[in-house]
Amino acid sequence: MTSIPGFAPPDFDLTVLDAYLRRVTPGLHGEPELERISGGQSNPTYFLSYPTHRTVLRMPPKGPLLPSAHAVDREHRVMHALEKTSVAVPQMLALCTDTNVIGRPFYVMARIAGRVFNDCSLPGVAFAERRAMYFAMAETLALLHRVDWQAAGLADFGRVGGYYTRQIARWSKQWTLSKTREIPDIDRLIIWLGENVPDESATTISHGDFRIGNLMFHPTEPRVVAVLDWELSTLGHPLADLAYSALGWRLRSNEHMGMCDLDLATLGIPTEAEYLAHYRAHAPAFGPQLPFHTAMSLFRLAVIFEGIAARAKSGSASAANAADLGGLSAAFARRAVEAIDGVR
Secondary structure: OEEOOOOOOOOOOHHHHHHHHHHHOOOOOOOOEEEEOOOOOOOOEEEEEOOOOEEEEEOOOOOOOOOOOOOHHHHHHHHHHHOOOOOOOOOEEEEEOOOOOOOOOEEEEEOOOOEOOOOOOOOOOOHHHHHHHHHHHHHHHHHHHHOOOOOOOOOOOOOOOOHHHHHHHHHHHHHHHHOOOOOHHHHHHHHHHHHOOOOOOOOEEEOOOOOHHHEEEOOOOOOEEEEOOOOOOEEEOHHHHHHHHOHHHOOOOOOOOOOOOOOHHHHOOOOHHHHHHHHHHHOOOOOOOOHHHHHHHHHHHHHHHHHHHHHHHHOOOOOOOHHHHHOOHHHHHHHHHHHHHOOO
16 A cells, blocks of 8 residues: 655555445455645545546545535535536545544545646647637536436535525634634625625525636546536525636636636637626526625635635645635635725
């Protein structure tokens, strides 16, 4: 049993994990090889390879966790349900909620061959392919929002209606629990969002972190072969996903998932309006996207990144650059305030 050289050893017993997987996975043979996947800020993720199986292992980080955070069981459940739909997800292989096995819950899924881009400018991709990939992203989100969540067995995956009201309450509480400093813009957002909630009657499956970096594209074609990282998924309002997926056009290239300061026409990336129109051409009618939806997405992102900063401060962050990324929470809050003030 080996870990890839150059990576820190895992903080769990690989021998125990291997013994468990052999009991629950038919045909699993040979010695396992473990490799940490870099870049994740939330749930530690590993390539777990056997001569007979290529898999991905995912689990919450060690240490104290915020309420409802790092819910790997929910990730497993929604992807397992979506395996029977037109939404591209990896095959789920095993879920273990018994913390006596390796000290925390985990799940294992099939590893898919493809391309993942953490840089939303899609470096190394041909001009025409970039446009097609962003439109594939819009089509994939529309497919998700068309899924009959009741028929998929997800009727109790979240509450129906009132999504934004609950989200404002949830992330306001998370802000109180995780903040490492005062950010007046966040305090203003909590009040403004609560006073400007739009219609929230529509209900779909909501991914919660739908962006280019959480999509896997075919190795050579501009099509999505897997939607990843479902930790924040629930039943929610579709325009929350849509607004969040479009934050790349609102944030700068040094702000985690942004590209608004790049020459998008030269890169071949569609405009925000073209992306949103492509989504609407493939999705049911859910109403217009408002400044509220953008501000809500940025507010939530600001609180999430403040949580990263808090984990960095406590020493339980999943990535080495967590402290630097945590500092972006104030920038996201500022962009949210600009959205409600009409500044672009």
